Amino acid sequence: MTLLENRSADIPAPREITTKPRFSDRVFRTIVTSVGALSVTILTLIGLFLALRGFATFREEGLGFITGFEWQQYTDDGGNRVSNLGIGAMLIGTILVSIVALVVAVPLSVFCALYLTFYAPTKIKSILVTLIDLMASFPSILFGMWGYFVLMPSAEYWAKLLNKYLAWIPVFDVKAPLFERSPFIAGLVLATMIIPIITSVSREVFSQTPLDRIQAAYALGANKWSVIKTVVLPFGANGVVGGSMLGLGRALGETVAVYTVLNIVYAPNFQVLFGAGGNVASHIISYWSDATEYETGALLGAGFVLFLMTLIVNFSADFIVNRAVTKGK
Amino acid sequence: MSTTKTQIPAPSRPWQKTPREVMPTAVILLVSLLVVAAIVEFTELKGKLAYFLLFLPIGTAAQFFWARYKYGTKAAKDVIASSIMMTGAIAVFIPVISIVLTTFVKGLPGISPSLFTNDMGEASFIDPVEMGGLLHAIVGTLFLILISVLISVPMGMLTALYLTEIRGPGSRFIQFMVQAMSGVPSVVAGLFIFSAVILTTPLDTSGFVASLALSILMIPTVTRASQEVLLLIPNDLREAGLAMGATQWRTVAMIVVPAAKSGLITASILGVARIAGETAPLIFTLGGADKLNTNPVYGIQSALPFYIWTGFRLGTPESVQRSWSGILVLLVIVLVLFTIARLVGSNSKGAK
Numbered sequence: 001m002t003l004l005e006n007r008s009a010d011i012p013a014p015r016e017i018t019t020k021p022r023f024s025d026r027v028f029r030t031i032v033t034s035v036g037a038l039s040v041t042i043l044t045l046i047g048l049f050l051a052l053r054g055f056a057t058f059r060e061e062g063l064g065f066i067t068g069f070e071w072q073q074y075t076d077d078g079g080n081r082v083s084n085l086g087i088g089a090m091l092i093g094t095i096l097v098s099i100v101a102l103v104v105a106v107p108l109s110v111f112c113a114l115y116l117t118f119y120a121p122t123k124i125k126s127i128l129v130t131l132i133d134l135m136a137s138f139p140s141i142l143f144g145m146w147g148y149f150v151l152m153p154s155a156e157y158w159a160k161l162l163n164k165y166l167a168w169i170p171v172f173d174v175k176a177p178l179f180e181r182s183p184f185i186a187g188l189v190l191a192t193m194i195i196p197i198i199t200s201v202s203r204e205v206f207s208q209t210p211l212d213r214i215q216a217a218y219a220l221g222a223n224k225w226s227v228i229k230t231v232v233l234p235f236g237a238n239g240v241v242g243g244s245m246l247g248l249g250r251a252l253g254e255t256v257a258v259y260t261v262l263n264i265v266y267a268p269n270f271q272v273l274f275g276a277g278g279n280v281a282s283h284i285i286s287y288w289s290d291a292t293e294y295e296t297g298a299l300l301g302a303g304f305v306l307f308l309m310t311l312i313v314n315f316s317a318d319f320i321v322n323r324a325v326t327k328g329k
Numbered sequence: 330m331s332t333t334k335t336q337i338p339a340p341s342r343p344w345q346k347t348p349r350e351v352m353p354t355a356v357i358l359l360v361s362l363l364v365v366a367a368i369v370e371f372t373e374l375k376g377k378l379a380y381f382l383l384f385l386p387i388g389t390a391a392q393f394f395w396a397r398y399k400y401g402t403k404a405a406k407d408v409i410a411s412s413i414m415m416t417g418a419i420a421v422f423i424p425v426i427s428i429v430l431t432t433f434v435k436g437l438p439g440i441s442p443s444l445f446t447n448d449m450g451e452a453s454f455i456d457p458v459e460m461g462g463l464l465h466a467i468v469g470t471l472f473l474i475l476i477s478v479l480i481s482v483p484m485g486m487l488t489a490l491y492l493t494e495i496r497g498p499g500s501r502f503i504q505f506m507v508q509a510m511s512g513v514p515s516v517v518a519g520l521f522i523f524s525a526v527i528l529t530t531p532l533d534t535s536g537f538v539a540s541l542a543l544s545i546l547m548i549p550t551v552t553r554a555s556q557e558v559l560l561l562i563p564n565d566l567r568e569a570g571l572a573m574g575a576t577q578w579r580t581v582a583m584i585v586v587p588a589a590k591s592g593l594i595t596a597s598i599l600g601v602a603r604i605a606g607e608t609a610p611l612i613f614t615l616g617g618a619d620k621l622n623t624n625p626v627y628g629i630q631s632a633l634p635f636y637i638w639t640g641f642r643l644g645t646p647e648s649v650q651r652s653w654s655g656i657l658v659l660l661v662i663v664l665v666l667f668t669i670a671r672l673v674g675s676n677s678k679g680a681k
Contacts, residue, residue, distance in 0.1 A: 021576070021577065022576050024576055024578045024579075025576045025577045025578050027578075028576075028577065028578035028581070029495060029577075031487070032487050032490050032491045032494070032495055033491055033495060033497055035483075035484055035487035035488055035491065036487065036488050036490075036491030036492065036495070036497070036499070036500075036503050037499070037503065038484060038488060038548070039488060039503060039506040039507045039509075039510045039548070039549070039552075040502070040503065040506045042510065042545060042548075043506055043509060043510055043513075045521070045525065046513065046517065046518075046521045046545075049521055049524045049525045049529075050517070050520060050521060050524060052524075053524045053528070107417070108417050108420050108421055109417075109421070110417070111413060111414045111416070111417020111418065111420075112414075112417045112418045112420075112421040114414050114417075115414040115415055115417060115418040116418065119411060119414055119415065120418070128418065128422065130671070131422060131425050132421070132425075133667075134425065134664075134667055135424070135425045135428075137599070137602040137603065137663055137667055138428065138606070138660075138663065139605065139606020139607070139608070139634060139656075139659060139660075139663065140515075140606065140607075140608065140609075141606060141608045141634055141637055141638060141641075141656070142428060142432065142606065142656055142659070142660060143428070144641075145637070145641060145652065145653070145656060146424075146427070146428045146431055146432075148641075149431070149435070150427060150428075150431050154377075154378050157375070158378065161373060161374065164373075192424045195421055195424075199421065223403065223404065223407045224407055224410070224411065225406050225407040225409075225410035225411070226403070226407075228410065246512070249512045250512070250514075252514070253512075253513075253514020253515070253516060253517065254514070255514070255515065255516040255608075255609040256608040256609050256638070260641060281514060281516040281609070284516055284520070285516065285609065285612055288612065288613070299520075300520055300523075300524055303516065303517050303520035303521075306514060306516070306517055307513065307514070307517045310512055310513065310514055310517070311509055311512070311513075313512075314508065314509050314512035315505075315509060317512075318505060318508045318509070
């Protein structure tokens with residue numbers, strides 16, 4: 001009897017269970033959450049500040065800032081500032097260079113990713129993957145200098161040949177025989193810069209191809225190429241598109257490499273082999289050092305346009321890649 | 330009873346190609362190489378690149394016809410696919426090797442001990458390479474890296490902790506934003522800091538302001554790499570911590586972060602490698618000095634990418650030689666960082 005009484009005295013009173021975090025946890029959560037929101041803040045601030053500084057330009061130039069093919073500013077005899085600033089020609093240049101880069105980089109990267117995922121022996125594979133990661137961390141000015149001193153001499157020769165035999169295709173025609181520092185060569189340099197990005201994203205998606213589907217295809221008598229064609233490529237197509245768009249985002253905003261290789265001329269130029277062109281980013285740095293205050297505002301406005309372009313491309317890329325990765329599960 | 334020795338059959342590898350099967354391929358490749366050499370010799374297509382560009386279609390076509398004759402169309406397509414992919418992979422790796430080799434070949438002649446002890450205060454870029462050096466640029470780059478690390482590593486890791494530990498209602502959105510932020514072009518980061526700091530606050534171009542611009546590029550890299558590591562920490566560890574009565578804060582600080590330590594170090598190093606060679610933001614924010622300046626908050630500074638950039642823009646043989654030497658130093662820094670990141674990263678995987 002006494003034993004039972006003692007035991008009942010030991011039983012603790014039922015305590016209240018609460019999910020309310022302690023004080024230290026609340027502090028921790030507040031700090032981490034507020035830092036977590038930092039990326040949103042920074043992105044908003046970037047948009048806000050650039051738009052604000054470029055506002056005077058947007059108001060004065062209107063839509064001509066996007067579509068205009070001239071970049072002139074001078075003071076006339078009456079002392080009035082006359083300005084006609086538009087980044088249209090540079091937008092064309094940006095798109096031209098990026099298209100060349102994508103046309104060269106996407107097939108090579110996809111072949112390389114397929115080789116790494118399905119053909120390469122394990123040892124070679126790990127070396128090659130390391131090399132690709134290393135390539136992604138090379139500084140852009142290194143790509144630029146390499147492109148100028150090593151790639152350009154041979155690429156120029158090939159550009160001449162392309163022009164000689166394929167000039168009947170409008171893209172390969174040139175106004176004057178000036179093949180140095182052309183958008184074609186800049187595109188090749190950009191291609192080497194974005195290949196690691198596209199390759200690693202594609203490789204990741206290819207390697208997530210469900211094994212049972214691959215084995216099912218082999219069991220039906222497929223050889224390696226048929227497996228890739230009927231199983232891997234349909235599964236990984238979205239990943240390749242998304243990876244290419246990530247690469248495009250990098251190519252659109254690349255500054256130093258393009259500036260080093262390309263002959264920056266402010267004029268609309270659709271001919272890839274002709275040695276003149278530019279992109280928005282390289283336009284900004286080439287006009288930066290002797291820009292007037294108004295022009296600086298315009299260049300900041302150009303930065304805003306560039307920011308919006310890359311943001312849209314990156315958002316769609318993330319969307320596509322995420323869909324590609326979750327689809328297989 | 331006689332003991333018969335049991336015959337152990339030698340392991341045969343039926344999938345392995347016999348010399349008889351390999352021979353035709355080798356002959357075909359050799360013949361197509363000769364054809365390519367003839368084309369290079371007698372037409373306008375010249376150079377090493379010509380060999381590569383011609384060998385790809387001719388070699389592939391020759392293999393295709395042989396395989397079709399021998400094994401049928403399906404197998405021939407398979408042969409084509411594998412040789413195209415191999416060529417693609419080779420084409421991707423030629424630039425990497427070419428870049429590294431060029432940098433060493435062109436950069437080494439300009440490397441001397443005096444390069445690391447002098448600045449450009451008394452020399453100009455067009456002087457002979459023996460005069461002046463890049464001490465100021467190396468010191469500047471070290472300051473940039475140090476300040477960017479002090480800013481970006483805590484920020485990046487806390488963001489990663491938010492995404493993996495707190496998993497608040499906004500984490501999907503923030504994940505999206507971090508990815509968008511990693512796509513911000515470096516020139517835009519520079520312009521932003523220029524308009525938000527230099528135009529708005531009394532701060533002028535300096536190493537500190539440049540580090541702010543670099544941090545914008547570094548934070549998302551650190552976040553994404555740390556997040557990947559933190560996701561690898563098994564949930565059991567977290568639950569064990571909580572079951573022992575620890576608060577979430579103690580669990581994260583004493584269990585999760587120590588377990589992920591080497592991965593987090595790798596993440597920081599990858600972030601540093603990302604920004605060490607950035608040039609575009611520095612053009613707007615650093616100023617670019619020729620003299621050694623050890624005060625990152627006041628006065629203009631220099632950095633290796635800026636030094637390389639200046640030398641290249643001047644375009645004389647001496648200044649370009651200076652650029653190549655600068656690039657070699659920069660590349661060595663990147664290679665060292667990359668190797669350390671790899672070593673630390675592979676150690677952490679081996680421990681599990």
